[in-house]
Amino acid sequence: MALHVYNTRTRNLDRFVPQTPGVVRIYTCGLTVYAPMHIGHARTYCFWDTFRRYLEYRGFHVLSIINYTDIDDRIMKKADERRGWLDVAEETAASFRRDCRALRIKDYAAYTRATDFIDAQVDMVKQLLERGHAYVVDGEVLYDVQSFADYGKLSGNTLEGGQAGASGRLAEDAGRKKHPADFTLWKPSGEGQPAWETGQEAWSSGRPGWHIECSAMSSMLLGSSFDVHGGAIDNLFPHHENEVAQSQPLCGQDCWVGYWMHPEHLDLRGVKMSKSIGNVIGVENLLERHSYDAIRWFFASTHYRTKLAFADELIDASSEGFKKITKLVKILEGRLSEADEDARTIPVPGIYASLRSEDEAVPRERESFVYGAFGESSAKFIRRFIEAMDDDVGCPRATAAAFDYVNELYAAGIESSDDLPSVAAAYRCLTRHLYVLGIELPNEALYPQLAADCFPVAGGGEAAEPYKAVIDRMLEARAEARKAKDFAKSDMIRDVLQAAGVVIEDTPKGARWDLGE
């Protein structure tokens, strides 16, 4: 099976074929930068990051851009005499970047700001007016939805239906709008608000409407037609519907955007998170309570088009299982690090290539994951992983495959295996695939190719060094005491270490220790 994704445009699971072979162009609707990133945003952007990582795993070159809506009433409301609206926008954008990095969301090729593309937006409004898709009322430019036959096709909201609930505004807009669904392309700015000159008589100065930004920026940077347009489910209507109405008539292509993908929302115990209810959890706050990898694993455990029930206890439960995986990685890392480079080198390269099907883009791995004692398990895991991810980015099945893989490795005795090349192959296989899910476990010495693609580690790992010698000495003393069957003494030593947060496990090869959480 080749990669397929659910396409909102066709309401179908479509085979994923980018316009330019080997290159995927993605535009993602970003935030309106007036408040910091919250847990819901985190889910959305973690999904897009995983999607991007999987495309890259599959051998595609990905060009993805994201926007900041930096001109908005809510931003201006936050401004005061000390901080102008642009400062508010910039500060919020900077915090978004920080939060994204903390979640290991890879950098986008570009972060566009709506106010940097005013000219492109004005130009687009002009064209829409010329083509008869828009009209001017009192200096405001409105899009004429009835001029676009396919209006409503993307979201399923037809112009005929859904007017009852809008009756209040209907009266208000009567005589101004030709149709209640007509939306703003450009509007005059209020008193003291930022305004741009357009050089037009009928709509000389003002600011852009929300929908025109994304249309203008995406087409300008990615081309008149591109592969994937993202955002989250709430953007489907009206935002994406309106974007199509604006862009399709001007793009000169049969189809403006090939694939529309809409990740579902996250909700808190059945209640939608919203600012009015006051149950918004910021990313910063979340990261104080859970590690980034526990969060990403938790996100991966539910399909992106399924509503995700969120609660701290659910992340805790999920990370209980996940720990078993990261723990194995740590154990393997420890064993491999102690060995010479020669002893752990994987001798036969290129076996991985045999797992590819002919018609697929070529994964860039050159490492031989499938090797030696655990090769069978690794091959099975890779097949299941690809099968799951090819089927509409099926992360939950990919995580299940990872659990089974890890269980098989444990069962095959990898913990105490002296066949280090085999251990190294499994280690790479596991960490490389966790990487796709946003779990980064880089080790410069053991897997430099992967480490090069990971975020730099913020030196926490070395903190234990000064204590290592002391702990090792105490464990030696404990081993002697156990040998002499002086269990009172050996348990005492263990208690002391445990009180200090050192977790001890006895293995056939001696005691193993780790710093607990």
Add this chain to the structure above:
RNA sequence: GGCCUGGUGGCCAAGUGGUAAGGCAGAGCUCUGCAAAAGCUCCACGCGCCGGUUCGAAUCCGGCCCAGGCCUCCA
């Protein structure tokens, strides 16, 4: 009023015609001086309810019940 999801074991969650993945929690066993870790075994005769199609349905069709979302700024 219109449009649209979803209801799977104590909890989370996969699974779109072939006889219920995975995780958490729970039980027993093995190993161990003990503990920890790991392993093994067990844990939904049933997938909201009622009908129907089919050799066969959690999966398709019809009806019903329930929960939720969107139609207004929202990831």
